[in-house]
Amino acid sequence: MAFLGVHPLAGAAGTPGTGLLAADEAPNPWFDPSYVTGNWDTIVGYLGQHIRLTVAAVALGALIALPLALLARRGRWLSGSVLGLSSVVYTIPSLAMFAFLAPFTGPLSATTVLVGLTLYTLVILVRNFLAGLQGVPADVREAARGMGYGPARLFLRVDLPLALPTFMAGLRIATVSTVALVTVGVITGNGGLGQLIVGGFNSNFYRAEIVTGAVGCVLLALVADVLLAGLERLLTPWTRAVRT
Template identity: 90%
Template sequence: MASLGALSAVSVPAAPVLAADAAPNPWFDPSYVTDNWDTIVGHLGQHVRLTVGAVLLGALIALPLALLARRTRFLAGPVLGLSSIVYTIPSLAMFAFLAPFTGSLSATTVLVGLTLYTLVILVRNFLAGLQGVPADVREAARGMGYGSARLFLRVDLPLALPAFMAGLRIATVSTVALVTVGVITGNGGLGQLIVGGLNANFYRAEIVTGAVGCVLLALVADVLLAGLERLLTPWTRAAR
């Protein structure tokens, strides 16, 4: 009996509490944002640079391709098909293909890959806008002595601009999301926060900060482009 009493008096040590279990893991933590503001802004700046660079380069490539496809009808199918095939290539494989040409897996590799991904959207929208210009309007302009350059700038571009801007808006929002895949090269913009949170024992505040940042960036970019479209096409507002 005495031995049983002695055993009952012995206290059983509590299970150790792991630091990861004891540490708070909120979905959003303002202190994380304030403590890491410089890092977040740096990733945001890279995200913006990659997005703007990819869309601008994509537009510069897509416009000549769209003009060529409209001028030579039998090239429209191959041009659209090629841009669609490029879009189906997984990002990991795309970066691996580009690395020998860019020298290494760098921000340039990500920029080139993102530019290629924008073409499937931009070429289609640019071509649709150019094909939507009425043939009789173009013929009337030629009858007034318009040359090719003046015809494009004064007739084709204004009439096709709504379709152009729609393509730019879609491509920009899509690219904002795609930039995050550049994290495999260490150049993923806000995607670095998402992966960093996953690596830090699923730290939710860091993951949510990166994800919400991408969403807000896409919304801001779309609103700015929508405003630019309204500014450049005042006649569409009058028609409404």
């Protein structure tokens, strides 16, 4: 009879040979350093793809969101329309989004994922950019106009510096959110570290692969947030003076 999970044909004291391990003793740990070292090139490749998609999506989202926020600031009707449109886009499920984009981007590819991620960033970036611009005191803007500031100079010298903390807050939120959303791209084969998570589930619930992908996503989000927080402090030294 089997005892303590050792097969009846196993050697004495469970010595290796024809013995079988019990299910709870199978070599499937939650974290295995040998898996990381043995698959380092693959992990780094997925990490690079994850970073590229995140940076590109947030950068493109910011380039689109800023003009939309400037347009929305012109009136309450425009503000409601722009914010409403960006919110509607965010409610579209990722699978449906990729299906809508496929006729325009071609077969499901990294471009399809990138466009979808960029659209998802807009609901965060447009709201934060608009909030930052609306937070600029009207009397400060009027004073700048009285000093001869044109629209471009007014934006660069007055609006942008005063709205920058809110802008950066939006970029931090959008970046962390995008790091998580990139994993959805696994359905097109472009999911970055999400490839490891799904690969682990497809490999009979291989825990080390799943945990490596999940922990990698969390660490990437934390590093990105810390870097953006440091960039914010570097770009807005006057806010540190106010806090102290």
